[in-house]
Amino acid sequence: MTLYKEKSFLHLQKRNSYLQSRENLPCSNNSGASFRGSSDQEPWVTSFASQSDRGNMQDFEYDMLVIGSGPAGHHAAIQAAKLGKKVAVAERKAVVGGACINLGTIPSKTLREAVLYLSGYREHDLYGDSYTVKQNITKEDLLFRAQHVIGHEIDVARHQLQRNRVELINAEASFVDPHTVRLDLIDEQGSRDVTAEHIVIAVGAAATKDPHIPFDGHRVITSDEILTLDQLPRSLAVVGAGVVGCEYASIFATLGIRVTLIDMRPRLLPFVDGEIVDTLSYHMRNNGVTLWLNEKVQGIEPYDNDHGGGVTLHLESGKKIVSEKALYSIGRTGATERLNLAAAGLSADDRGRLKVNEHYQTDAPHIYAAGDVIGFPSLASISMEQGRLAACHAFGVEAASVQELFPYGIYTIPEISMVGRTEEALTEQGVPYEVGKAQYKETARGQIIGDVTGLLKLVFHIETRALLGVHIIGEGASDLVHIGQAVLAFGGKVDYFVNTVFNYPTLAECYKNAAFDGINRLRM
Numbered sequence: 189m190t191l192y193k194e195k196s197f198l199h200l201q202k203r204n205s206y207l208q209s210r211e212n213l214p215c216s217n218n219s220g221a222s223f224r225g226s227s228d229q230e231p232w233v234t235s236f237a238s239q240s241d242r243g244n245m246q247d248f249e250y251d252m253l254v255i256g257s258g259p260a261g262h263h264a265a266i267q268a269a270k271l272g273k274k275v276a277v278a279e280r281k282a283v284v285g286g287a288c289i290n291l292g293t294i295p296s297k298t299l300r301e302a303v304l305y306l307s308g309y310r311e312h313d314l315y316g317d318s319y320t321v322k323q324n325i326t327k328e329d330l331l332f333r334a335q336h337v338i339g340h341e342i343d344v345a346r347h348q349l350q351r352n353r354v355e356l357i358n359a360e361a362s363f364v365d366p367h368t369v370r371l372d373l374i375d376e377q378g379s380r381d382v383t384a385e386h387i388v389i390a391v392g393a394a395a396t397k398d399p400h401i402p403f404d405g406h407r408v409i410t411s412d413e414i415l416t417l418d419q420l421p422r423s424l425a426v427v428g429a430g431v432v433g434c435e436y437a438s439i440f441a442t443l444g445i446r447v448t449l450i451d452m453r454p455r456l457l458p459f460v461d462g463e464i465v466d467t468l469s470y471h472m473r474n475n476g477v478t479l480w481l482n483e484k485v486q487g488i489e490p491y492d493n494d495h496g497g498g499v500t501l502h503l504e505s506g507k508k509i510v511s512e513k514a515l516y517s518i519g520r521t522g523a524t525e526r527l528n529l530a531a532a533g534l535s536a537d538d539r540g541r542l543k544v545n546e547h548y549q550t551d552a553p554h555i556y557a558a559g560d561v562i563g564f565p566s567l568a569s570i571s572m573e574q575g576r577l578a579a580c581h582a583f584g585v586e587a588a589s590v591q592e593l594f595p596y597g598i599y600t601i602p603e604i605s606m607v608g609r610t611e612e613a614l615t616e617q618g619v620p621y622e623v624g625k626a627q628y629k630e631t632a633r634g635q636i637i638g639d640v641t642g643l644l645k646l647v648f649h650i651e652t653r654a655l656l657g658v659h660i661i662g663e664g665a666s667d668l669v670h671i672g673q674a675v676l677a678f679g680g681k682v683d684y685f686v687n688t689v690f691n692y693p694t695l696a697e698c699y700k701n702a703a704f705d706g707i708n709r710l711r712m
């Protein structure tokens with residue numbers, strides 16, 4: 189007891205001197221220098237810090253401790269710091285940014301861009317399939333671009349934490365009790381226990397590894413190991429046609445690699461509009477991907493031969509697929525295993541995920557969880573928002589969110605994006621709807637950029653004409669979708685697109701064309 193009091197007193201002393209030093213700063217939301225043209229103030233956080241907030245004395249070393257520096261943790265920490273709170277982030281990897289910057293989102297999107305550029309894919313409609321920027325594209329060609337972008341993004345994230353006075357502790361965190369976390373320091377020896385009034389668990393997830401699959405990081409890999417591939421394979425079997433599986437299948441196929449994509453479900457990406465998925469399947473096949481749907485992989489067997497060997501995939505149906513490498517992509521498991529959750533009175537489900545309420549509070553109200561560790565939808569875009577909202581709630585700041593309207597960006601080739609409801613969902617819900625479609629090829633912009641297969645589809649209520657969903661496949665889909673998202677968020681009607689002037693020539697004109705198409709169908 190005495191020991192605890194002494195420790196608390198030390199925390200208070202440390203905290204007081206910290207607060208004094210903070211309050212000498214000109215303004216917490218403008219602290220630090222601007223960085224490479226970015227604004228001083230992160231636009232995605234609610235920013236203010238009143239003196240009374242800072243004076244809220246508690247018996248804890250930190251107002252908030254965030255575990256994990258991916259998008260969820262990063263945004264939670266900076267939001268809390270903007271509110272004038274004393275914040276620390278514990279990160280067990282040597283670099284910040286989590287799976288998003290280091291293994292998943294940023295690497296995959298940069299590899300995709302490198303592949304599209306070097307293969308000349310975007311120009312094939314204009315100059316023919318033989319057009320390339322570089323023949324014999326190597327792993328090094330792709331890594332060159334990926335490493336450049338990853339390095340830059342790590343630097344930006346680290347600097348944002350620094351200039352907001354968020355303490356970054358390079359350590360693996362685990363609970364000692366509901367307010368105390370043990371930090372096993374990575375660079376230095378030893379550990380340190382810290383206390384925090386609020387804790388955000390933002391530990392993310394790792395690729396799920398089936399125990400009976402012989403992962404070796406070389407022939408049988410997960411998406412977390414893509415960047416460490418020794419060389420580009422001549423053939424690749426991708427197990428799992430979720431977002432990550434479909435993205436990598438189309439990226440590797442565009443390089444001319446023989447790709448086989450296997451999934452036990454009857455179609456790719458079940459949550460995406462059926463017509464869009466059909467279009468994607470067509471493009472993937474056209475690009476050399478062999479699709480095996482309704483097929484379950486029973487086992488993967490590596491073999492050696494004079495050409496370096498490969499793997500044989502055994503399907504439950506008795507079929508066999510031979511490939512140089514296999515990418516196993518059946519989902520991700522929350523990284524909660526080493527958190528000692530029981531010490532905080534928490535437990536995870538069988539996929540390592542934590543249950544939270546609408547404020548991202550776990551069963552212990554002062555402990556929040558955000559990002560991939562809470563499961564669906566497991567997107568960097570949403571994780572950031574969840575982290576921010578968790579911090580706002582912890583410190584009693586109201587924050588509005590339009591999360592039910594979150595968009596999906598799926599970076600297959602071609603790209604897909606959607607917001608709102610699909611035709612399938614509306615049919616199931618018994619909502620009467622009409623559809624308006626526009627093809628990129630009908631716009632001058634589509635012709636200019638050489639994307640003549642893109643499609644934009646609006647779904648709207650047949651009586652009220654309220655917009656219900658936007659579904660796009662083609663170049664720039666994930667940017668274009670935000671026009672529709674804004675109209676949806678404000679409860680707009682399909683007529684909005686008819687009555688709006690769009691820049692010319694743009695792909696955005698597809699909104700107008702699709703609206704005309706849909707409204708004309710009502711009159712037929």
Ligand SMILES: Cc1cc2nc3c(=O)[nH]c(=O)nc-3n(C[C@H](O)[C@H](O)[C@H](O)COP(=O)(O)OP(=O)(O)OC[C@H]3O[C@@H](n4cnc5c(N)ncnc54)[C@H](O)[C@@H]3O)c2cc1C
Pocket residue numbers: 255256257258259260261278279280281284285286287288289291292293294296297359360361362390391392393411432523526527558559560561566567568569570571597599
């Ligand atoms: C191949 C791929 C492509 C993707 N593409 C997209 C995309 O295009 N768009 C999109 O929005 N999303 C995409 N995602 C999803 C996105 O990467 C995740 O949703 C996002 O990274 C989740 O953020 P997070 O903060 O929850 O976790 P993470 O980014 O995983 O960060 C968690 C961090 O916590 C740290 N950590 C874990 N345990 C501890 C501990 N005990 N102590 C200290 N630190 C710990 C980890 O080291 C890690 O740095 C993609 C994912 C993959 C795999």
